[in-house]
Amino acid sequence: MVLLQDSKQAPPRDVVELTGVTKVHPGGVRALDGVSAGFGPGTFTAVMGPSGSGKSTLLHCAAGLDRPTSGRVVLAGQDIATLREPKLTAVRRAHVGFVFQSFNLVDALSVWDNILLPQQLAGQRPDKKWARELVERVGLAGREKARPGQLSGGQQQRVALARALAGRPAVIFGDEPTGALDLGTGREVLALLRRFVDEVGATFVMVTHDPAAAAWADRVVFLADGRLAGELFAPSAQQVSARMVELTR
Template identity: 70%
Template sequence: MENTPVVEVHDLIKTYPGAGVRALDGVSVAVARGSFCAVMGPSGSGKSTLLHCAAGLDRADSGRVRLAGEDIERLKEPRLTEARRRRVGFVFQAYNLLDSLSVWHNVLLPQRLAGVRADKGWAREVIRRVGLAGREDERPARLSGGQRQRVALARALAGRPEVIFADEPTGALDLATGREVLGLLREAVDRMGTAIVMVTHDPAAAAWADRAVFLADGRVVDELTGPTAEGIAARMTAVSAR
């Protein structure tokens, strides 16, 4: 069902050795299927740590993480890697593409690493949807930053993930290109039913989401449904002043 949580974290605590500060201090958040959630907060608030723990890229010290109903914090490698590859897509600010591979092979790479048969028809369709039809044989180095981020998004969508985790996906892009990428993320939610969890510092980017969750000092301190850029900016000012 659409409102069933695809991502659930409960009472997450994470402390980095040597830092002496809790990056996450009892965080609980649920994200519904087919919804778009922005995660915001001041620098050092725990945004990226939350994303990494929720996606299974890092482990919390305690608490529960569920992806599509599966308790992933109890999984050992390689089952955790298998769960990520089966359920999750990633889009990062730095694109994380391999310049030695073509657009086509970058898009198919996660499925090949997972040892599953690639759905080449769907891969062609997502490449078309992100506006890169005809560029499949090009190397990422020959593409603009916005086009590289489109490749990263096509790669994330090619595996039909239940959720995409996006960490500052427009941070390296100009305003117009950033809007285009956000529109594609929004389309993934509205047309494909993919959930999006996006860390961002930009109120205009977060306004594309259905909901914004605000962190400060490793805790959830506020939330806004149906956010506007102005409303988010006002909440961020209040959160930063805490």
């Protein structure tokens, strides 16, 4: 459970902060153009925009999966844009969780072993009590010994979510986390994401093309041509759709 901040204390710093981030791909393609954005603790942010607007590049730079051409990316108090391997890998493993559209589970491992794998790869001692609680929270109690191939797509994404949370990361990045799921199953996964933000204080940043998915977020950040194109707070799916229509005209 998250403790409320004393009202006299300064507001918490953003978990992830991008300042003037530009990313130029080979051939001169400018995927991001001077983007500045922050993602605070205990918040759920959706990132949206037309195809080619820079959504995935923003996520990759913010997560330390890609390096910006210029600008700063501060993650958990460290400027990761300047870090070299293997220090960058160590910071990413300590502070970042990932949930992908394709689940990215290891087929040869059980549910339980998949959940603990990132901590083991990072040389950390897994918190098995927290992992057991996560299994309960995502509704997979009794399926710990199952292999991914024995689970439905929604169940596999629940395993991926528990895996992302197992190391108590500062932030979790999702790249179309419900894109491979049917409507009902996707809604169940989004409800879980929302609960982890509200009840555990998790921080989620999710790239999505789906206005209905974005409506679960506290804030929607829009990109167009590699630049910020506005934001909406506590939006409805209709408001998100209308904004997307404007951006694609």
